[in-house]
Amino acid sequence: xxxxxxxxxxxxVLLSISSTLTHLYAESWSRHTxxxxxxxxxxxxxxxxxxxxxxRLENLGSLNQVxxxxxxxxxxxxxxxxxxxxxVLKREEVAVIRKILTNRTSxxxxxxxxxxxxxxxLLTRLADHYNRYGYVPYEYxxxxxxxxxxxxxxxxxxxxxxxxxxxxxxxxxxGARETATALDREALxxxxxxxxxxHNQKLPPRIPQILNMAPNISIPQxxxxxxxxxxxFNIPTVTFxxxxxxxxxxxxxxxxxxxxxxxxxxxxxxxKILPAMKRVLRSLRTSLTLHRGGLTIASExxxxxxxxxxxxxxxxxxxxxxxxxxxETHREYxxxxKxxxxxxxxxxxxxxQGYEVVRFGGVDExxxxxxxxxxxxxxxxxL
Amino acid sequence: xxxxxxxxxxxxxxxxxxxxxxxxLIVTCLLARGxxxxxxxxGVAKTSMAKAIAKLLNLEFRRIQMTPDLMxxxxxxxxxxxxxxxxxxxxxxPIFTNILLADEINRASPRTQSALLEAMQERQVTIEGNTxxxxxxxxxIATQNPIEMEGTFPLPEAQLDRFLIKIETGYPSPKGxxxxxxxxxxxxxxxxxxxxxxxxxxxIIAMEEVKRVRVDDSIIDYIxxxxxxxxxxxxxxxxxxxxxxxAILRLARAWAYLEGRNYVIPDxxxxxxxxxxxxRLILKPEYEIEGITASQVVRDVLSQVPVPKP
Numbered sequence: 001x002x003x004x005x006x007x008x009x010x011x012x013v014l015l016s017i018s019s020t021l022t023h024l025y026a027e028s029w030s031r032h033t034x035x036x037x038x039x040x041x042x043x044x045x046x047x048x049x050x051x052x053x054x055x056r057l058e059n060l061g062s063l064n065q066v067x068x069x070x071x072x073x074x075x076x077x078x079x080x081x082x083x084x085x086x087x088v089l090k091r092e093e094v095a096v097i098r099k100i101l102t103n104r105t106s107x108x109x110x111x112x113x114x115x116x117x118x119x120x121x122l123l124t125r126l127a128d129h130y131n132r133y134g135y136v137p138y139e140y141x142x143x144x145x146x147x148x149x150x151x152x153x154x155x156x157x158x159x160x161x162x163x164x165x166x167x168x169x170x171x172x173x174x175g176a177r178e179t180a181t182a183l184d185r186e187a188l189x190x191x192x193x194x195x196x197x198x199h200n201q202k203l204p205p206r207i208p209q210i211l212n213m214a215p216n217i218s219i220p221q222x223x224x225x226x227x228x229x230x231x232x233f234n235i236p237t238v239t240f241x242x243x244x245x246x247x248x249x250x251x252x253x254x255x256x257x258x259x260x261x262x263x264x265x266x267x268x269x270x271x272k273i274l275p276a277m278k279r280v281l282r283s284l285r286t287s288l289t290l291h292r293g294g295l296t297i298a299s300e301x302x303x304x305x306x307x308x309x310x311x312x313x314x315x316x317x318x319x320x321x322x323x324x325x326x327x328e329t330h331r332e333y334x335x336x337x338k339x340x341x342x343x344x345x346x347x348x349x350x351x352x353q354g355y356e357v358v359r360f361g362g363v364d365e366x367x368x369x370x371x372x373x374x375x376x377x378x379x380x381x382x383l
Numbered sequence: 384x385x386x387x388x389x390x391x392x393x394x395x396x397x398x399x400x401x402x403x404x405x406x407x408l409i410v411t412c413l414l415a416r417g418x419x420x421x422x423x424x425x426g427v428a429k430t431s432m433a434k435a436i437a438k439l440l441n442l443e444f445r446r447i448q449m450t451p452d453l454m455x456x457x458x459x460x461x462x463x464x465x466x467x468x469x470x471x472x473x474x475x476x477p478i479f480t481n482i483l484l485a486d487e488i489n490r491a492s493p494r495t496q497s498a499l500l501e502a503m504q505e506r507q508v509t510i511e512g513n514t515x516x517x518x519x520x521x522x523x524i525a526t527q528n529p530i531e532m533e534g535t536f537p538l539p540e541a542q543l544d545r546f547l548i549k550i551e552t553g554y555p556s557p558k559g560x561x562x563x564x565x566x567x568x569x570x571x572x573x574x575x576x577x578x579x580x581x582x583x584x585x586x587i588i589a590m591e592e593v594k595r596v597r598v599d600d601s602i603i604d605y606i607x608x609x610x611x612x613x614x615x616x617x618x619x620x621x622x623x624x625x626x627x628x629x630a631i632l633r634l635a636r637a638w639a640y641l642e643g644r645n646y647v648i649p650d651x652x653x654x655x656x657x658x659x660x661x662x663r664l665i666l667k668p669e670y671e672i673e674g675i676t677a678s679q680v681v682r683d684v685l686s687q688v689p690v691p692k693p
Contacts, residue, residue: 302693310693326689327685327688327689327690329648329649329690330648331648331650356648357646359599359693360597360599360602360646360647360648361644361646362599362646
């Protein structure tokens, strides 16, 4: 019964703590659908249009196809414009997409559109180098690509798309065709990511979501393929906050579990440990009381006989190793030490009897003090 | 001195085999002006013990076999019309004695039990409006068979409280049993041939002297602590009442007296605590089912309550 109650308690405590901590550590979710981003009321027609656009882009092999085909470009621009009017796409997204698609935007303009200062700096230096020297060493280009790749998780999707477009153009002018092709494909995916994230954000629960498509870029001589950028659609995952223990740092989790487990273990073990501890403490207390200088129990009001008895008990306990427990009567203690005292037992017995008649019998100690003192001296002298 | 003599006559001479504790407790209870609830299976010398004590103490002994059809008048007595004198004559019931052995009290009807228990409490009986005090010393030794439940009327807890002590007696050891079998005729003759060692008046004087046995304040505190501890024990549903504390005090004094002392020591309290408390504690059913007994609870309490100090 106790075990069931404790197990239930433990589970409840763990669940409540994980819930609390997850809310502290995890991102805040929308109240109405935990684990999902805010779902606004969606224009179904616009979302269908967006989905259609995404499908069209999916069928394309590269962004260059869009940029080089005026018909295709116009069609997509028109779609983007329409989605902008419907509120599906944000204004800044539309602006970036337009700049990418038209292919008429200058390199500097593309770079200046990027909001991230670090990326802007890297690309500006790269562009300056080309403007000054008329070329860019491939290794330099590769280093910048790696640097931007490492910043991928921190960048806005639009910034990333713009950076790819800039790098693609530079790769083209320095003759790194394969690199340019890979960057172009990656840019197309980045464009699809921007559109897909808007689609999923606006998506009501009953409309199926776009599947995650793992990137497949292989760029020659890259230290790390771009596919490791983990490009995917920003699909929100379903989580249960109450069970999201993985969001809690391990040391903290261990500390929490220990802080719960230890009190419960103590609660279970205490009924067994406590009596033993009490016995030890009682023995210690008796021993300490007896050994304390001046003896607390030996007060001015106490008779000499009683005082001598407790001094005798102190001596006997030290010699025999048998400490008088608080629940033990004087006669029980006498019996307990009889064997260990041997022949000295009779002296201790005399002291005990004197103690008894004075302490409980109310006998005037003058009648027994002489006998008790003599026995005490004999006892102490022999011990 | 008194018990020493009783001990010599009954125990040392092996008239009653392995019954020293029971005999001492009964005599103690008598001196403490209490009554005994003696629990034991049939044939363990309950009647023999009571009879032997009565003989040694020169007290009158009566035995009632309690049955379901026994009426209260059968115990306390009634008035009967005497045709010769033309008056109603009192026919006293068996309760008018010093030591009354009420055999199998749990077989009597609740009405008859109440009549007996009331007389025990008041030490007097009322018959048709006339009150008669029972002669001192007066002790009822009520027996119970612990295994027979069919057709019985178990005493309620409130009535059990009126018994000063409960003694649980059992079979003798194998050696004792064989001794008994070998010497049964001799034992029966010896019981019949027991001579008083004191007079009734001596017993009354002893009872008065018991009241003067010194009880230190620390002993009073010790007794109170023990009773209070029974109420706090986790196994106990209902602990000792103030009557239990009074019972321990009275019995401890009588015990000290029989030990030859005119003062009570903590050992006396420890000795009498168990027989005084075991029938007064009501244990929680879940612990009773596990086999925990009141005796274990009392021993546990005694192992935790500190004795008077210094």
